[in-house]
Amino acid sequence: MTSPILTISNLTKRFGGNAAVSNINLDVIRKETMAIIGPNGAGKTTFYNMVSGRMQPSEGNITLDGKDITGLPPHKISKLGISRSFQINNIFPEMTVQENVEVVLSAYHGHSRKLFNIASRNAGIQQEAEELLKRLGVDSLKDRRAEVISYGDKRLLEIAMVLATRPKLVLLDEPTAGMTPEETRRTTKLIKSLADSGDYTFLITEHDMDVVFDLADRILVMHRGEKLFAGTPAEVKIHPEVRRAYLGEEEDEVTGETSA
Ligand SMILES: Nc1ncnc2c1ncn2[C@@H]1O[C@H](COP(=O)(O)OP(=O)(O)OP(=O)(O)O)[C@@H](O)[C@H]1O
Ligand SMILES: [Mg+2]
Numbered sequence: 001m002t003s004p005i006l007t008i009s010n011l012t013k014r015f016g017g018n019a020a021v022s023n024i025n026l027d028v029i030r031k032e033t034m035a036i037i038g039p040n041g042a043g044k045t046t047f048y049n050m051v052s053g054r055m056q057p058s059e060g061n062i063t064l065d066g067k068d069i070t071g072l073p074p075h076k077i078s079k080l081g082i083s084r085s086f087q088i089n090n091i092f093p094e095m096t097v098q099e100n101v102e103v104v105l106s107a108y109h110g111h112s113r114k115l116f117n118i119a120s121r122n123a124g125i126q127q128e129a130e131e132l133l134k135r136l137g138v139d140s141l142k143d144r145r146a147e148v149i150s151y152g153d154k155r156l157l158e159i160a161m162v163l164a165t166r167p168k169l170v171l172l173d174e175p176t177a178g179m180t181p182e183e184t185r186r187t188t189k190l191i192k193s194l195a196d197s198g199d200y201t202f203l204i205t206e207h208d209m210d211v212v213f214d215l216a217d218r219i220l221v222m223h224r225g226e227k228l229f230a231g232t233p234a235e236v237k238i239h240p241e242v243r244r245a246y247l248g249e250e251e252d253e254v255t256g257e258t259s260a
Contacts (some may be wrong), residue, residue, distance in 0.1 A: 005030045005169055005201050006051070006082075011060035013046050013225075020046040022225040023060070028169065033195045033202040035212045038222035039245070044205045045173070047222070051203070052084045052171060053077040065168055081168030085158055085175065093147035097138060097157055100146050101129040104164040132160045137190055152183030156190065163200070172204045176211055188214050213237070221245075 004027035013021040021043040028034050036044050049055035051062060053074040061070045069077050078084075092100055105125045133139040136156045141149050146157060155175065162170055175191060176184040188211050194200055195215065206212050212219060213233045221228040221236060223245045229236065236242055 002029055004028060005065055006203070007061075007063040008051075009061045009063075011047070011050060011062065012058050013043075013050060013055060014058045019058075019225045021050070021057075021222075024222075024227050026220060026227065026230060028201060028203060029218075031198050031201055032217040033191075033204065033215050034218050034220060035216035036203065036205045036220045036222060037207075037209070037212055038228075041224075042222040043225040044222055046225075048084070048171060048173060048203075048205065051077075052082060078165070081166075082171060083162045083165050083167035083169070084171040085155075085162050085173055090161070091146045091154060091157060093145065095146055096143050097146055097149065097153075098126075098129050098133060098142040100157060101132055101160050101164055102126065104161045105129055108165050129164070132163055133157075135163075135190075135194065136160045137186070150183075152179050152187065155179070155183075156187065159191075163194075167200075169201050169203060172202060172206075174206055175204065176206065176208055184208065184211065191215055 006028040008024055008026040011021055011024040012019060024047065036047065038044055046055065050057045053069070053072050053076065056071050061068060063069065064077075064080055064082060067080065069080060069082075072080075092103065095103070102125050105128055109121065109125065130139060130142065133142050136159055138149075138153050138156050138160070141153060146154065149157070159172070159175070172191070176187050179187060191202070192215055195202055202215075204212075204215060206215075216233055218230060218232055219236045220230045221239075221242050228245055229239050229242050231239070
């Protein structure tokens with residue numbers, strides 16, 4: 001149960017002479033929610049790009065479920081079970097919410113090359129799409145055209161589409177970015193219920209610290225490309241170096257003393 005689904009060893013990415021990601025080691029445990037935080041330019045997106053195959057590492061290894069996936073192209077990594085949240089323009093605007101999920105499910109089941117009759121296959125896909133939309137709390141919108149639903153609902157639809165591929169590891173890049181406070185609360189609660197179901201492993205980047213502390217079982221703190229700390233939210237909150245580097249606090253604020 002505690003075996004890692006993803007193992008990162010000495011992962012490094014250099015652009016010219018600068019290391020955007022420097023010698024990161026990390027295990028992501030099956031069914032946990034791991035958040036990656038760090039100031040602007042810390043290397044979070046670069047790290048993500050290497051895990052999803054969009055960038056080749058300069059050094060190091062990435063292992064998914066025991067298989068070395070270092071440097072594989074994105075479509076191969078996606079087939080092997082790492083699914084990344086897309087931007088909203090991956091949604092087909094003229095299709096209904098439900099049809100959008102069905103398209104992904106059809107492609108997914110197409111890959112499995114099983115022979116089953118078309119009617120029962122379609123019925124199965126329809127039912128699966130409905131269940132996913134229900135899990136994301138957007139089933140009441142299933143017959144609406146995707147282009148008319150709210151921004152927050154589009155992002156939830158996008159997560160439903162990611163989950164439709166039954167990924168081993170779900171990468172969510174700032175899932176609440178651009179949302180209203182109400183949408184953020186709702187989305188956080190939904191992701192938490194998905195995480196609590198034990199069906200998924202999440203790797204999330206997020207700037208909103210309330211969301212991070214709500215969702216994460218563990219947090220990787222990056223700073224200038226390096227791993228500054230990895231630990232539980234409670235450990236991160238009290239870690240003096242993290243508070244200085246990331247939360248931008250002065251030492252006297254941490255200790256509660258005031259400077260003269
Ligand atoms: N394609 C690239 N070419 C050159 N330098 C890059 C490239 N991509 C990122 N960098 C540099 O790598 C460093 C890390 O960038 P990255 O985008 O990974 O940070 P981040 O943690 O995602 O920041 P943010 O919070 O702003 O999204 C930065 O100094 C950035 O300028
Ligand atoms: Mg980024």
